[in-house]
Amino acid sequence: MENSRVRLVRTPELARSVEYAYAAVADVPMRAVWAAGACPLDADGATVAVGDVAGQTHQVMRNLVTALRSAGAELTDVVKTTVYVASAQQSELVEAWRVYRTYMDGHDVPSTLLGVAALGYDDQLVEVEAVALLPVQAG
Template sequence: MKRETYSTGSKWEPIIGYSRAVKVGQFVFVSGTTASGPDGKLVGIGDVAAQTVQTLKNIETALGKLGASLKDVVRTRIYLTDISQWEPAGRAHGEFFKNALPATAIVEVSKLISPDMLVEIEADAIIPG
């Protein structure tokens, strides 16, 4: 099967050795994604809802670059540095996925790669054949 990748050019990709998203056949896997804006700077410092929205916009862009969309997402994983913030993060997720209704998990992690990052999200999609 053909393998395609999408990279954003972030400083982390060459250091860690990963792509933002990988497509193999009809499957698209989006790496853990955070709230980097177009300028590469973190959006929504101190605001988990704003970071979740930006993160999901970044995921939507990555999916689109590989021929998928949010409606094709079948699973997400939401990582929060403070589980008490599940509701604002969950509500933002719900707005983006109110029609797709993917399987999901919300888990608390001790920290992310930057102390200002409050949320990281992964997504898996299947493009209908």
């Protein structure tokens, strides 16, 4: 799912076992899209999949795709993400990461995966924020 506008950078001087690029480069001029952290909320604002990291990550990624599309972007335009999981258990972070990776479909942009003490909504376990770049539109 490589995007011709975004070049993902890997280097043999750093660990090759990681599931993400170490940097992303895009030629300018570009428009930037900063997506707010996507949360596991349904259209009515209720937290879905309470207690289920994988279920919440699916909803988060669907919401992220919707937010990006509303700004004219796709996941292939993303150049950086941060994945937050309200857990101190590495296994739960990995569970969220695996679901996140299925949506990114090989577009392995630089990303940070963090375990945090709490997130903003009741029963929220997962949040993903993203930065995307788009070509400047002629106007």
